[in-house]
Amino acid sequence: TDISKLNSKLGEVVTAEFLVSSAALYSCIVGEYSWDTEKGGVYTEALVEALERDEESVDARGRITPALVKTSAAKKVAAWAQQNGKRQTPEAVIRERDPIILGVRKLVMQNPAPT
Numbered sequence: 001t002d003i004s005k006l007n008s009k010l011g012e013v014v015t016a017e018f019l020v021s022s023a024a025l026y027s028c029i030v031g032e033y034s035w036d037t038e039k040g041g042v043y044t045e046a047l048v049e050a051l052e053r054d055e056e057s058v059d060a061r062g063r064i065t066p067a068l069v070k071t072s073a074a075k076k077v078a079a080w081a082q083q084n085g086k087r088q089t090p091e092a093v094i095r096e097r098d099p100i101i102l103g104v105r106k107l108v109m110q111n112p113a114p115t
Contacts, residue, residue: 021100023066025073026091035081035088043090046076051102064103066094 027034027043035042050057050072057068070092081088094100 021096021098023092023094023096023100025066025070026093027077028088029091032087032089035084035086042080042088043073043077046073046080046090049073049076058105062105063099063101064105066092066100066102069102070094 025047027041037045039045047069050069051064054072056072056075057064059065059068070090074090077088077090080086
């Protein structure tokens with residue numbers, strides 16, 4: 001939602017403290033391309049991997065957060081772009097009034113080695 005349009009409709013100033021939490025994840029910045037491979041979108045593939053399998057997307061409490069997913073996916077896209085001589089820089093706009101949790105994974109505790 002365009003905040004200026006929202007402001008004019010409401011006739012009052014709307015500040016970030018009144019907005020709900022939100023996260024917008026973008027596959028690239030303005031002026032770049034969002035590249036595809038035979039499997040599909042490079043960013044989409046990195047995003048799915050970050051959400052489903054990547055341990056970097058999970059905090060110490062097992063929560064999957066937008067900031068961690070963005071960082072994980074961006075690393076994967078950067079590696080692909082470098083290998084393929086392309087530019088693609090994923091971006092995110094995250095506003096958290098309350099924490100945004102995309103999912104939770106069970107943490108697997110490893111048994112300590114017997115002494």
